Amino acid sequence: MSGPKALIPIGQQHRRKTVWLAVLFVLITIAGLTYVKWWPYYGKALSAAAERSIGTSILDAGRSAGTPSLQAAWEYALLYFKAVWKAAVLGILLGTLLQSMLPSQWLLKVLGKTTFGSTAAGGLAALPGMMCSCCAAPVAIGMRKQKVSTGAALAFWIGNPTLNPAVLVFMTFVLSWKFTLLRLFFGILLTFGVSYLANRFADPKAVADLHSVEASERDQAAEPWWKRWVSNMASMLLKVIPAYVLAVLILGALQVWMFPHLGETAGNDLIMIFFFAVMGMLFVIPTAAEIPIIQSFMAFGLGTGPAAALLLTLPAISLPSLLMLRKSFPAKVLGFVILSVVALGILCGIAGMLVL
Template sequence: MNATRPTPSSAASTWPIFVLLAIAGLFYVKWFPYYNRAFTAASTHSIGASILMGKASSPPAPSWSAALAYALAYGKAIWQAMLLGLLLGSAVQALLPAHWVARLLGKTGFGSVAAGGLLALPGMMCTCCAAPVVAGLRARQASPGGAIAFWLGNSVLNPATLVFMGFVLGWHWAGLRLVLGIAMVFGLGYLANRLVTPTEAQAADARLVELVGEQRDGNPFARWLSIFARMAVRLVPEYIVLVLLLGAARAWLFPQVGPEIGNEIVWIVALAVAGMLFVIPTAGEVPIIQAMLSLGMGVGPAGALLMTLPPISVPSLAMLARSFRPRVLTVVAVGVVAFGVLAGLLAVALGF
């Protein structure tokens, strides 16, 4: 997918508003709160209770009350970031010139993957809150690999989470996450770009020409409001339903937490799959793993959760089902599980 030549549009003068929204929103929702939380992590070696099971020794039995309790706790933790994600995802499509996204992220080489991964670093969003932005990037013809790298990089390479992890779990865990996270973000992004067919690349170029033409006319702010409303109506209801279902099913996904979950390969694979399916807020994996290790769970399953809890989930996969081919999302899901298994095996081999 090749970027087209710049064309004047109604969005050419609104990009500073997008930049201001991104900086102000991320500062309020992410940067400032995480700055303060880092001091808490350093002094107490904790960032709170596990959202998976609170102060209990295991998740609650499957029920609608468990579903509602988890949905409320999760919603309280992420609603501001989700709102920001919807605002940014719609603003990408309305306030930025269409060719800008394609120029930076639209090609199918490694350059767009590298750009997507690096742009994710200041975002620090959980997988579901980053999903609307990813949908906006794909709507503006970002390559699959560039968008996947941005999506995964937000949670896996989150600098704040790495700091929390170092203070709470130990810097060896943070190092494992960083090394495998870099491989996951840029490796799976590159693989996604390799799956692009010539026909898809030509279709993306043709669609980009249409988008540039569409932006020449109309009020960009009215377009922003319209896109925001469409994204919210399409993404939020299915997101809420899936979070409720996962909240109810967490006792099935994590049926036991304790010494009985050892370093056997079956447990590592099982926890890798469960972590890939489940949904958590940003940095939620840190107290979850801390609580599980304190109850005697093996380091192998903990390593699996380290790499699979944050990057994707059933809700975020559903939110992006229209933005990527099923084959791409399947490859990403399988790849995340594979990295989780690798992390578990390395944690055991390195004597964590």
């Protein structure tokens, strides 16, 4: 047949473009996680096995004055952001690229339902990420912008810090396998159970309709993906990051009240467990920082009960990450998560008091 080659149908062009963008997103994700998380954590695991330590407590910064101060806020923020900035940049990059490069209809087929299956898929997707709650928050924001269900997005957000495989390995070497089992048991309850139940506090009408999403994406097909990415990045930087930075500074200033100096009177009692469950839920730390914090506190006399409460609540969520996600989830959902983290932290503390 003579003449120019037949043009590729518009629908087929769009499908090819979508596949290539998805492949590019996966490659960026693998490269980023290898550089920021997987390779550094391999070396850290070897160090933890050899030295039974992964460093000093980050709470040593700014505590000498004994009262909240701008200096304490600044010193803690410097230490914190020095530890997390690479992961934070990666989280923002992946969260905005997810909105721009992956089609919602693909995500919704796996993560768009209020079933336990979607929640489980979100939690399992968190395991390779190994991010802290604040670094995982931009990705959860992107998932919610793509109409992923409440349960699946929450499981991804909470599962990243709570079920981090590398942290579980560090914990076994530095603390003990009993601490690891406690963290794993209550982490599974929090990641999969609480996230699934949180679907009941979300608006049923907010569940995305696949057909309407497909129609919307066809309308947007003509717009270059990079324009959407620039818009999403600007929105993230202007609306999300300032609250994150401010909250870190405030918590850095208040850390001396939230985690007072311990003496011989610090031991195993319910008041201490409750106190540290609440403080751990609010405070913000880099990935795995709960391990040297607990190690340091126990050396100064903290009992295994309050230590076990911190084991769960310190990494699970934080005030900065909650502020970052305040527009992505209904207030009732976030309130339920806060209460659940504190409640499970108290139960973990009681279990730690009894078995550790």
